[in-house]
Amino acid sequence: MSNGSIRLIPSITYDLAHRIVDAGVTVARDNGHPAVIAVVDAGSQLVALARMDGAAPQSIQLACDKAYTAVGLKLPTQQWNSIALGDAAFAVGVSRIDRFIPYGGGVPLVDDGQIIGGVGVSGARSADDEAALAERAASVLFEQ
Secondary structure, three states: OOOOOOOOOOOOOHHHHHHHHHHHHHHHHHOOOOOEEEEEEOOOOEEEEEEOOOOOOHHHHHHHHHHHHHHHHOOOOHHHHHHHHOOHHHHHHHHOOOOOOOOOOEEEEEEOOEEEEEEEEEOOOOHHHHHHHHHHHHHHHHHO
C-alpha cells in the first residue's frame, strides 16, 4: 500500500512530553506561579499535563488550547495578537476558530524543522510570563 498515499508524521514521545512538563513546573515553582503546563502531540492531542497546587481549574483548558493553537497554526500564540491587530478581516476569521488562543503561553515544539507537538501554559501573572515559561519548558528539546 505504500504508493505515496501514506504520510508519516514525527511526533513527541510520552517521555519527552513529561520532561517538558516537569521543566515547566520547575520554572513556575521557582517563579512562584501556580500554573498548568500541557503538552500535545503533532496532531494536537494531549500527551502530558500538570496542574500545580493553586492553579485555577480553568487554566487546564486554556493551557491545552494554547498548545493546540501553537501546533495547528505553527506559531507561538503570542504572535497572533500582533498579526490580528494589523488585519481586521483576519482577526474576525481566526476568532471563529474553535479553541484559538491569540495571546502568549503556547509554543510549537520543533525538532529538525518538523513540528512534533506543542506546549501550553496558563496561570502565570501575565501572557508574557506564560510565554516565557512555555519557551523555557520547550528548551528541553535542545538538551537531548
